[in-house]
Amino acid sequence: MVMGILSRWHAALKEQSPVAMATVIEGPGLGGKMLVAPEDHEGSAGNQDLDKAVVEAARGLLEGGRTETRHFGPRGQRRMEDVAVFIQSFAPPPKMYVFGAIDFASAVARLGKFMGYRVIVCDARPVFATRERFPSADEVVVAWPDEFLKTAEVDRRSVICVLTHDPKFDVPVLKEALATEAGYIGAMGSRRTHDNRTARLKEEGVTDDDLSRISSPIGLDIGARTPEETAVAIAGEIIALRTGHSGGRLAGRSGAIHAPEPETVSSPDAK
């Protein structure tokens, strides 16, 4: 099995296929190494029972692209602490969907790419949704936003930015966005656009709970004006919502800068 795990790991990263690496960092079997892919796995953490528990935990973490240390008993028992296994997910980049091929979208797409997202720009108007206007996007799609979103792959790590600020496009695509488990849904528009849009969504039967999932008007309150500044405000909000931070100034508060996520948030499936 010489080079087996390393070369598979290397290949998976190259192909951007999801893979988790599990390492026994404390307890019996120290240094044990496993590669866990969605369909199979390689290597061992010490024994079959423990391997089974590690594979299960690793697949769960891999789904959300999370990296964590999990504890098990020597034979993979839960609620025991003998073996510490560091599980690192290498998931494909999360997706950012940008609807509305306006200048703001170009800046948001560039910043999304900068943050490591796979960026997909979509607009129904072929004149606007062009490669030339969005050189940094991974995909530029000419389609009705709501119809496109129906078939798009959206998971908890996905970000949806609705920048059309035209109710004709906004309302249907936001309704579709709420049907996904996207981690961030933002909608651009003035206060007036926002009020108008909120009223229309309510007419369409969208509940207050669902409405609270939409960041509207989109972005942090940093006084952004230009498309680039607005993209920064949106990027800041995306990060803040993911980490559960408030988005204010560090100078204005005390405490740890990288306050870790509460355990309940980072490992919802921990038993």
Next chain:
Amino acid sequence: MNPVVDKVANWREEGKQAALATVVKVERSGPLGPGTSMAVSEGGEVVGSVSGGCVEPAVFEEAMQAIETGEPRLLTYGISDDEAFGVGLTCGGIIHIFVEKVEW
């Protein structure tokens, strides 16, 4: 593409021994999160980093030792270990780093 894994794979293909050091836990404030890694070849080549430069020299020594002995180790660096290790983090955090020889 992950430059650390890329480099380690190259070294191993060339028949060189290597060790991998990975941040597995960060307490309080730390510059780089869990999963950040650095690798060292038997010839002393280095790729990647595990902090803002504060603990790399110490981790380098540990990695070279891991290549020699094959023994994996879980290391802790931080303000509380300042004297014991002679290495500290200026940010006041504690980082746990797992160092292992790559033989898998």
